[in-house]
Amino acid sequence: MSTQLAQDALEEPAPRTRHYTVISVDDHLVEPPDVFEKREPTDCSGRFPRVVELEQGRTYSREHSDLPPLTIHQEGRQAWLYEDRVYLQIGLNAVVGHKDHSRLRTEPSTFAEMRPGCYDIHARIRDMDIAGIWASVNFPSQITGFAGAVFSQSTDPALGQAVMRAWNDWMFEEWYGPYPERIVPMGITWLSDPAIGAAEIRRNAARGFTAVSFPEMPHRLGYPPAHDAYWDPIIRACVDTGTVLCLHVGSSGMLPLPPDGPRFEKNVTLFPALSLLAAVEWLWSGVPARYPALKIALSEGGIGWVPMLMDRLDFMTSHAGRTADYDRWVGKRAPSEVLGSSFYFCSLDDPSALRLLDRIGEDHVMLEVDYPHSDTTWPDTQEMLRASFDAVPALTADQIKKLTYATAAGVFRHPLPPGPHWPMR
Numbered sequence: 001m002s003t004q005l006a007q008d009a010l011e012e013p014a015p016r017t018r019h020y021t022v023i024s025v026d027d028h029l030v031e032p033p034d035v036f037e038k039r040e041p042t043d044c045s046g047r048f049p050r051v052v053e054l055e056q057g058r059t060y061s062r063e064h065s066d067l068p069p070l071t072i073h074q075e076g077r078q079a080w081l082y083e084d085r086v087y088l089q090i091g092l093n094a095v096v097g098h099k100d101h102s103r104l105r106t107e108p109s110t111f112a113e114m115r116p117g118c119y120d121i122h123a124r125i126r127d128m129d130i131a132g133i134w135a136s137v138n139f140p141s142q143i144t145g146f147a148g149a150v151f152s153q154s155t156d157p158a159l160g161q162a163v164m165r166a167w168n169d170w171m172f173e174e175w176y177g178p179y180p181e182r183i184v185p186m187g188i189t190w191l192s193d194p195a196i197g198a199a200e201i202r203r204n205a206a207r208g209f210t211a212v213s214f215p216e217m218p219h220r221l222g223y224p225p226a227h228d229a230y231w232d233p234i235i236r237a238c239v240d241t242g243t244v245l246c247l248h249v250g251s252s253g254m255l256p257l258p259p260d261g262p263r264f265e266k267n268v269t270l271f272p273a274l275s276l277l278a279a280v281e282w283l284w285s286g287v288p289a290r291y292p293a294l295k296i297a298l299s300e301g302g303i304g305w306v307p308m309l310m311d312r313l314d315f316m317t318s319h320a321g322r323t324a325d326y327d328r329w330v331g332k333r334a335p336s337e338v339l340g341s342s343f344y345f346c347s348l349d350d351p352s353a354l355r356l357l358d359r360i361g362e363d364h365v366m367l368e369v370d371y372p373h374s375d376t377t378w379p380d381t382q383e384m385l386r387a388s389f390d391a392v393p394a395l396t397a398d399q400i401k402k403l404t405y406a407t408a409a410g411v412f413r414h415p416l417p418p419g420p421h422w423p424m425r
Helices: 003-008 121-131 157-176 194-206 229-241 263-269 271-283 305-320 326-330 335-342 353-360 381-390 397-411
Strands: 023-028 050-053 078-082 085-088 135-139 211-214 244-248 296-299 343-347 365-367
Touching: 023 296, 023 365, 023 397, 135 244, 157 194, 194 229, 229 244, 263 271, 271 296, 271 305, 271 335, 271 343, 305 335, 305 353, 326 335, 335 343, 343 353, 343 397, 365 397
Parallel strands: 023 135, 211 244, 244 296, 296 343, 343 365
Antiparallel strands: 050 078, 078 085
């Protein structure tokens, strides 16, 4: 780690006072450099993703991104290489533990600059203990894409499928396996052939996976839209196995923005808008109507937009009436009822929206910590939650219990720690 970055690192935090049992339904892992080393088949030798050192002064395009090319100004920068494409370790992907995030925006991160909890499971569990996090759902990172799209769009499909299965095997054996009570097992799947994708979901479910990461708007990645029957084998596999369909903000790209101006600031500001768009896309896809048992979890978009959307849906229904297509897309139920039953929402810090919890649905809101991204509440998650809950005196202990752990434990079928569970309000 450079001298400057070492100075920017936070002092090692002491364990925080625990007020609540917390299950975070949106965190991230950074795939370690050796993630694929033991899992590369002989017929794929030398072709699996690997970490390389970037050339100082060279300009690299940003794969699967609408961001402009990036020129490397410092030596020793690292990235992933796969199928002759470079996938940059964007700095803000792993800023936890640093005081000044702005220093990490201009160049790709190296593993030496990251807090070990980003990529080492044992260090991650220690960091979870510091912040009082009982369990965590971990989305993939740069080389994989939040929903595994990098591998599904491989030039060589056989290679991509081998890498996808290797990633899931690594997740099961080395990330989830050592601490099965602390990590919620979530896999990726094959998007370019739903039959293969469904088989992978079933393979994972048979060994305990309870979730799959999926692009929130697949048509933006060149696949059929969510309403297309193309996806039915994957949706059916999720329903049959009780696998939660997790839609993460940005898993199919960000919103189109002008090429100049404050792109980063606008993108981060618009995360809730992306979740709103995804919810509308899937609500009207017909999927919840055809598969009412499917659980759809939206990650990193907050909950403030949910009451607004419910109000709009109710107004549409009462003011304009049900069109001939309503039953086709949402069945016999009101659209807001479908939204409130099939979808689960994710809150990082929504003190205003917590006052509308009854409207959103207290059984459909879960919490996130977003470790190790720039939005993360780590290591002060407990105090931030306490402040948010104290600001809404009407919240009951039972509602706080659902928010902090009970709903997530039920949705993801995840065990709780022995002994008393917080809050003890």
